[in-house]
Amino acid sequence: MLTLDRVAAGYGDLLAIRAVSLEVREGECVALIGANGAGKTTTLRAISGLIPIRAGRALFQGRPLDGLPPRRVVELGVAHVPEGRQLFPSLTVRENLEMGARTPAARAGRTASFDAVFALFPRLRERERQLAGTLSGGEQQMLAIGRGLMARPRLLLLDEPSLGLAPLMVRAIFEIVETVNRGGTTILLVEQNVRRALEVCHRGYVLENGEVTLTGGRAELLGSAHIRQAYLGL
Ligand code: ATP
Numbered sequence: 001m002l003t004l005d006r007v008a009a010g011y012g013d014l015l016a017i018r019a020v021s022l023e024v025r026e027g028e029c030v031a032l033i034g035a036n037g038a039g040k041t042t043t044l045r046a047i048s049g050l051i052p053i054r055a056g057r058a059l060f061q062g063r064p065l066d067g068l069p070p071r072r073v074v075e076l077g078v079a080h081v082p083e084g085r086q087l088f089p090s091l092t093v094r095e096n097l098e099m100g101a102r103t104p105a106a107r108a109g110r111t112a113s114f115d116a117v118f119a120l121f122p123r124l125r126e127r128e129r130q131l132a133g134t135l136s137g138g139e140q141q142m143l144a145i146g147r148g149l150m151a152r153p154r155l156l157l158l159d160e161p162s163l164g165l166a167p168l169m170v171r172a173i174f175e176i177v178e179t180v181n182r183g184g185t186t187i188l189l190v191e192q193n194v195r196r197a198l199e200v201c202h203r204g205y206v207l208e209n210g211e212v213t214l215t216g217g218r219a220e221l222l223g224s225a226h227i228r229q230a231y232l233g234l
Contacts, residue, residue, distance in 0.1 A: 001026045001186055002047070002078075002155055006056035009046035016042040017210040019056065024155065029177070029187040031197040033231060034207035040190040041083050043207065044157045047188075048080040049073040060155065075103045079153035083160045083190075085144040089133025093124050096132050096143055100150030109152055117146040120176060138169035145176060149185075156180065159190045174200050194231040198222050206231075 002024040010016040017039040024030045032040050045051045047058055049070040058065040060076055068076075079100070087096050097117060101110045118125035121142045127135065132143055141161055148156055158177065162170040170193065178200050181187050191197035198204055198218045206214040206227070214226060221227050228234040 001028075001061060002188065003059045004043070004047070004056065005058075007043070007046055007053055007058055008055040009042055009051050009053055011042075011051070015054070015210065017046065017207075020207065020210070020212055021056075022205050022212060022215070024186060024188050026154075026186055027181075027184065028203065029181040029189060029201040031194075031201040031204035032188060032190045032207060033192075033194050033197060033204055035230075036192075038207040039210040040207055041159055042210075044080060044082075044159050044188070044190060047073070048078060048157060050080070071103075074151050074153075075105070077152075077154035078157065079148040079151040079155075080157040081144050081148040081159060081161065083163065085140050087132040087140055087143055087147070090131060092129050092131055093135070093143055094128045097124075097147055097150050100147035101152075103151065106151045110150070113150045113152060117149050120149070120179065121146055138165050138172065141165060141169075141173055142176070145173075145180075149180065153185060155186045155188065157188050157190075160192060161189075162191065162193045162196065170196065194227065195222070 004020050004022050006019040006021055008015055008018050020043055034040050046053050049068050053066045060078060065073055101107055101113060123139060124142055124146055161173050174196050189197055189201055198221055203217050204221045205212050
């Protein structure tokens, strides 16, 4: 579904990712893990058109993503739930969700999307008219994921959904990720919580200094001496 072939991207003179190659197949949940500053967020931003791809290629369902504005990438079926949630704090829950359904296809399916998102997050239905800025951290993360789902994506890019959340909420968020994936949405998940990410995802890639240094299936990565030492503290 998604292929990155030696993708480079960065900011000004800094090449934050140098040659990232990875693949996500339809239906999979794939984890992208790595230390702070490894280039995980940059990889997601390059896929979704928020920053330009400077070298290499990105293909989504066989179509090049390079040079497309974010709006077009969303129209193709890729939604990005950014790190830090990036909600509109002075808009209500419902209005934030509406902002996720901007493409013609998403607008047409908006009623069904609302139902699906509220079924997944009953708490958001209860708080439909509450301002996003007054939600708890966990509720804000639910809203950010819900807004991404309102675009009716085939591929969901999730950037650190567990960041800053209490353990119980972390568990709830990963359960949601699993449910969304089982429902047929393909997921590329960036996470610092390596154990949880690999429990939910089928495969993973390890990013270090802007390059993929290790890849494998869930069991293989959880058993890798490097992962255990560097990311699981074992
Ligand atoms: P984290 O887990 O801390 O979010 P990450 O793996 O997602 O890390 P990136 O956010 O992709 O890492 O950052 C990769 C590199 O790019 C870092 O050195 C970072 O300082 C730099 N960088 C990120 N965003 C910008 C920006 N807007 N301007 C300049 N440099 C940036």
